[in-house]
């Protein structure tokens with residue numbers, strides 16, 4: 197699993213730590229993604245890792261909610277993840293998810309802001325891409341709230357919206 201983990205010790209906001217998923221933390225990741233913990237899902241994770249996929253946890257620091265024991269890591273509670281696929285044709289595709297009980301609290305907007313900065317400034321990724329179904333109003337509002345504008349696409353076998361942007365568009369977004 198080691199390649200799932202980037203070499204950053206973590207990105208910080210006032211309340212969140214965003215860091216690479218560590219060894220033996222597959223269970224928390226699968227839990228948030230509503231996937232079963234079994235040999236099939238573990239080997240899919242292993243395969244992503246070998247392909248150079250980055251996987252970050254979004255951790256609400258210093259919180260240990262007893263109702264979410266399964267999402268605990270030493271630094272706090274995992275409230276979501278961000279996955280970054282390896283660069284292909286200059287683009288890195290991003291997907292993400294917030295734990296259902298932690299949605300609407302601004303966590304993903306806060307986390308994506310620092311992760312996009314990191315991908316452009318530190319990892320020197322050229323273009324980032326987020327694609328969602330047209331009817332996913334949460335993602336559309338989130339991306340537009342980040343100052344990004346989408347274009348029509350068809351990536352999910354139906355109508356979609358594609359947000360594709362480079363460092364310049366990200367830096368000078370409004």
Ligand SMILES: CC(C)(COP(=O)(O)OP(=O)(O)OC[C@H]1O[C@@H](n2cnc3c(N)ncnc32)[C@H](O)[C@@H]1OP(=O)(O)O)[C@@H](O)C(=O)NCCC(=O)NCCS
Pocket residue numbers: 290291292293294295298299300301302303304305306326327328332333334335337338341
């Ligand atoms: C999309 C998702 C990641 C948003 O996460 P979140 O942590 O709840 O988002 P935030 O709290 O940071 O909200 C960011 C913005 O989106 C808006 N938003 C969040 N959920 C929303 C919803 N269900 N409907 C409309 N707007 C929504 C917020 O109001 C906020 O807008 P604002 O900045 O104008 O106030 C979350 O709903 C999710 O995990 N959905 C399922 C998985 C998914 O669709 N992933 C995307 C695959 S690319």
